[in-house]
Structures are given as structure tokens and as C-alpha cells.
Amino acid sequence: MxxxxxxxxxxxxxxxxxxxxxxxxxxxxxxxxxxxxxxxxxxxxxxxxxxxxxxxxLVCSHNHFYSSLARGMLATIKPSGNFVEMLENLWWKLDRALDDKLLYCSGMIGALDAIKSGTTAVVDHNSSPNFIKGSLSVLREAFEENGLRGILCYEITDRNGKTGMKDGLQESLDFADSIKDTDLIEAAIGGHASFSLSDESLKNISEVVKKTGKGFHIHVGEDKYDADHSEENYSKSILERLDSFNLLNGKSILAHGIWLNEKDLQILNKRKSFLVHNPRSNMNNHVGYLKSISEVKNLAIGTDGIGADMFEETRFAYFKSKEENLNLSPGDFVNYLWSGNKILERYFNKxxxxxxxxxxxxxxxxxxxxxxxxxxxxxxxxxxxxxxxxxxxxxxxxxxxxxCDRAFPIVINRVYNKSKKSAIKLWKKMDEL
Ligand SMILES: [Zn+2]
The missing domain is CATH 2.30.40.10 (Urease, subunit C, domain 1)
Structure with missing residues (x-):
């Protein structure tokens, strides 16, 4: 004791x-x-x-540890004119360059950075298309080695072909099955975004969600493109579409939601799902601002891969709301941050x-x-x-x-020296893709 x-x-x-x-x-x-x-x-x-x-x-309700080695990246990145081009030129190159060792290193850095910031639980969303099978176990190792609590998922998507989609489904199933022996790690079922998932893929994901009893974790309406794509191709708003596949419930974790409409917000609240606000990432990507955040019943806060410092992220969320002339108080934002604990309660049953x-x-x-x-x-x-x-x-x-007293039980200089070398390797691999 x-x-x-x-x-x-x-x-x-x-x-x-x-x-x-x-x-x-x-x-x-x-x-x-x-x-x-x-x-x-x-x-x-x-x-x-x-x-x-x-x-x-503190709880970070949406993160991507796979991008931990992106800081100060010196790879050659083509200029991007819009959000989707930025995904293609930068993030989808980075994730394709990851192998088991680079992902483990990214996970270790993500976990150490989180703990140092007072973040005790991270809801992570992983993507490593050339290393799918076993990727969540590698990340689990990085979480457990540092004692960090996590809800992990693999981002299922059609952007890497049928095989990539099927491998993502399988990894999600296998991982959900493998975590019965731990009370530190939980599993979610991940999806990239509505625009990169066909109806057939959403149906497959829905079956995995039902079979495992885990929640669905996906990006929704981060950019206008996602909302337009759903209306144009399926004649449904994003959440109408996800709801038609029974993907929304009290364990669903939806990131961003900037371009959700009134109808979407009603569905979100009716299903008791979570929307995760990522203010620094949204500002950095210039994707817009959800002015009606106060209408969301379960609003949590995440970093979307920009570290895991929730003091800083919550401060940004508050200042941005003031700039947008919303009448929200510091207490409202602390409550939003605290909603992350509700996510933990629904997954860990504690x-x-x-x-x-x-x-x-x-x-x-x-x-x-x-x-x-x-x-x-x-x-x-x-x-x-x-x-x-x-x-x-x-x-x-x-x-x-x-x-303890600002020290980790492991020699972290060794981890950071290794990660510097890994970052150079990762950036070189990106240039070669
Ligand atoms: Zn994200």
C-alpha cells in the first residue's frame, strides 16, 4: 500500500x-x-x-503515436494546396514508411512525452500500412513498458487496397482478442474517415464492432471534403451514413467533427457518442472551427498527434473559443477535458x-x-x-x-538518442517512397 x-x-x-x-x-x-x-x-x-x-x-482522447518522429521533419514534402493533398504528401507517406522498429520507437517517445506532461491515458489511432499485422501489439509494448494507460486501434481504410483493408480488420479483431490479460490497455475498432471507406468496408467494420463489443474510433468531418464526399456519393451526411451501419453508440469516439451539420449533432447526442475536439491540429491544418461545440453532450479533447500535453491543448481550446466569440468559461473547457474519463469508464468499467x-x-x-x-x-x-x-x-x-521526482525508471537518454537516429531513417525512407 x-x-x-x-x-x-x-x-x-x-x-x-x-x-x-x-x-x-x-x-x-x-x-x-x-x-x-x-x-x-x-x-x-x-x-x-x-x-x-x-x-x-489527464486524458488525451485522440492521438497518433505513430507520428511522434514527425517533429522538425527534414524529408522533402511537396507543397499541398488542400487538406487531402496534405494527407497524401505528408501523413500517408510517413505512415507507409513505418516498420515494426520505427513504430515501437514512435510509441516509446509518445508514451514518455505523455507521462511527462501528466497525461495518464491516451486514446490512440494507429496507421502503419506496411506493418499492419502485429502493429497494435508493438504499440501496446511501448505503452506497457512505460506504464501508460491506453485505448488502441488500427485505422481501417480502403486507401491501401482490399488487402490493406482486410489486414486492418484482422489486426483489429486479433488485438481485441489479445488484451484480456491486462487492465491497462483496451481496444477500439478504428476507421480512417468516411471518405476513405466504402459501404462494404463500413459493413465489415460494423460486424467487428458487434463481435468484439468495442467502440468505433474514426475521423469525421475534419475537412469540408469529408462532408461533401458523403453527401455526393451516398446522399447522406457523415453521421447518417455511419449510423446506418450501427457504428454509433456510447463507446464511439469521433475526432474533429468541424463539418458536422445540425442533423449530425443530433445523431451524435442521441447515440451518446463522443466528439473529440483537437484545437491545435485544427488551427495548424486550417480546416475550420465547430462553432456549436457547446451543443455536443460528450465533448472531449485530444491532440491529434501534436504531443499529449493536455494543459496546453485545453488552454488553446479555451483561447480559440474566445477568439471565435463563444460564450464559454474556463470551467466548460475543464469539463470537456474531463469527458475523457467517461471514455475510460465506458471501456475499462472502472x-x-x-x-x-x-x-x-x-x-x-x-x-x-x-x-x-x-x-x-x-x-x-x-x-x-x-x-x-x-x-x-x-x-x-x-x-x-x-x-517520480521528474525521473523515469528507465534511462531515457538512450531512448531519445535512438529516436534521433530512427527519425533520420524514417525521413530518408519517406524520400524514397
Ligand atoms: Zn487524427
Whole structure:
């Protein structure tokens, strides 16, 4: 048993501040919160936090660890005039250049970066068309080696021919079958986007979703092209089309949704599915902004491959909404971020997102010492204008320290030295494609 003694516990949803409080962790669960718990648990391994802050771990609800080695890319990329050209010239070249070793390296960097930022769970969407079979197990290894929680899927698509599509389906089935022995990793069934999936492929995916009981994770309406393609080819809006294949339910994770229409949003809410807002990626790709985000009942936040720093991503989401003249508060955005915990609850069947008894012990210890009072009335404002990943000192996932006093249990310099070499190799392979 671990006893985090004398901490300041901050819960954001609902907001609550408890000073000089102890947290007792047994196995992967918080078993008690209170004062002087050492009297109750004299044999626990006690750590004096000296009033440092304990907050629930953060969730990144849409990410692509396969793109971790894209930072500062020096490959030759043809200029792109639109979103689809950018996919073709950049991202679909990068994913085709990945092999098992490069994907493992990308996964390790993604996981280390996430943990360092206080992100304790990542919902990942993988694509590696020349290494499909076994790709999710390689990523699982990178998650597990670092103790990071994850929901993993393979992006099924028709863009790599019939074989590529079938291999994606098979990998999804195999992986969903293979994770019964872990409570750290879950599986989703992935799809690229409506415009790269035929009706036959959606039917096949629907069967896998039904058979496995896992949720569907797909990009929807990231660019106008996706919405137009669906109307022009199928005379349906994107979500009408997905819904006609029974792909939308309470476990569905839909990324972006900028070009969803009113009807789509109604279907989304009716099916209790999640929409994941990725503000930095949307701004970077200049694809637009969903002004009606407040109409979405289950809105979560993701990074779409730009690291996994949820303090930063949530801040961007808030500032962008102000620029767009939306009347949303810091509290609204903290609540959006917290919806990621609902995704975890629906996949893992456990409680997430609070430092409270019976909740999963996914926690961060921060050395945030604000110059102004921090009370339950202003936790969201402190989250958006004060807290940052710089304050993350230690991280506990599933009841285990995976990052302690700003140090990992593994020698990370070795991982980063290797990843620099891997990045050069990846970029060279992209140039040769
Ligand atoms: Zn994405």
C-alpha cells in the first residue's frame, strides 16, 4: 500500500480542494482519503508530499503515436494546396514508411512525452500500412513498458487496397482478442474517415464492432471534403451514413467533427457518442472551427498527434473559443477535458477522473504553488492560467509510480538518442517512397 501523506487534493469535476489530506492506494485503486491515515494503515509505504498538489491524471482522447518522429521533419514534402493533398504528401507517406522498429520507437517517445506532461491515458489511432499485422501489439509494448494507460486501434481504410483493408480488420479483431490479460490497455475498432471507406468496408467494420463489443474510433468531418464526399456519393451526411451501419453508440469516439451539420449533432447526442475536439491540429491544418461545440453532450479533447500535453491543448481550446466569440468559461473547457474519463469508464468499467475513494489510482503530483488563493471557486481558472506540464513532478498510473521526482525508471537518454537516429531513417525512407 502507498500512502501519499499531507497533500493538497484538487478535484476539478466537481471542483473541490482538500488541504493537509492523505491518499491511500492499494493495488490500482484509491481506498481511502482523509487526515492522518497513517494511524489506520501503519504498514503503508508513506510519502510526505509537504502540501504538494495531487490532481487526477489527464486524458488525451485522440492521438497518433505513430507520428511522434514527425517533429522538425527534414524529408522533402511537396507543397499541398488542400487538406487531402496534405494527407497524401505528408501523413500517408510517413505512415507507409513505418516498420515494426520505427513504430515501437514512435510509441516509446509518445508514451514518455505523455507521462511527462501528466497525461495518464491516451486514446490512440494507429496507421502503419506496411506493418499492419502485429502493429497494435508493438504499440501496446511501448505503452506497457512505460506504464501508460491506453485505448488502441488500427485505422481501417480502403486507401491501401482490399488487402490493406482486410489486414486492418484482422489486426483489429486479433488485438481485441489479445488484451484480456491486462487492465491497462483496451481496444477500439478504428476507421480512417468516411471518405476513405466504402459501404462494404463500413459493413465489415460494423460486424467487428458487434463481435468484439468495442467502440468505433474514426475521423469525421475534419475537412469540408469529408462532408461533401458523403453527401455526393451516398446522399447522406457523415453521421447518417455511419449510423446506418450501427457504428454509433456510447463507446464511439469521433475526432474533429468541424463539418458536422445540425442533423449530425443530433445523431451524435442521441447515440451518446463522443466528439473529440483537437484545437491545435485544427488551427495548424486550417480546416475550420465547430462553432456549436457547446451543443455536443460528450465533448472531449485530444491532440491529434501534436504531443499529449493536455494543459496546453485545453488552454488553446479555451483561447480559440474566445477568439471565435463563444460564450464559454474556463470551467466548460475543464469539463470537456474531463469527458475523457467517461471514455475510460465506458471501456475499462472502472471509475476515473477523481481523487476519491474507489476511483482508479491514475494521479499526478504537481509542485504548483500559485501566487493567489486556490479555492473550489477558481480551480478551472488556475488550471487554464496557472497549471502547466512544467509542474508535473510525479505520475501514478494504475496505482504505480511511473514517473517520480521528474525521473523515469528507465534511462531515457538512450531512448531519445535512438529516436534521433530512427527519425533520420524514417525521413530518408519517406524520400524514397
Ligand atoms: Zn487524427
Amino acid at each position: 502507498i500512502l501519499l501523506a499531507n497533500g493538497t487534493i484538487i478535484n476539478f469535476n466537481p471542483a473541490r480542494v482538500d488541504i493537509n489530506t492523505d491518499v491511500a492506494i492499494e493495488g490500482n485503486k484509491i481506498v481511502a482519503i482523509g487526515k492522518r491515515l497513517a494511524l489506520q494503515y501503519p504498514n503503508a509505504e508513506s510519502i510526505d508530499l509537504k502540501e504538494k498538489i495531487i490532481i487526477p491524471g 471509475k476515473f477522473g477523481k481523487v476519491a475513494k474507489d476511483y482508479t489510482a491514475d494521479l499526478i503530483i504537481c509542485d504548483y504553488n500559485p501566487p493567489t488563493p486556490l479555492t473550489k471557486e477558481n480551480t478551472a481558472e488556475h488550471f487554464l492560467f496557472g497549471f502547466s506540464s512544467k509542474n508535473v513532478e510525479s505520475v501514478i498510473i494504475n496505482g504505480r509510480f511511473v514517473y
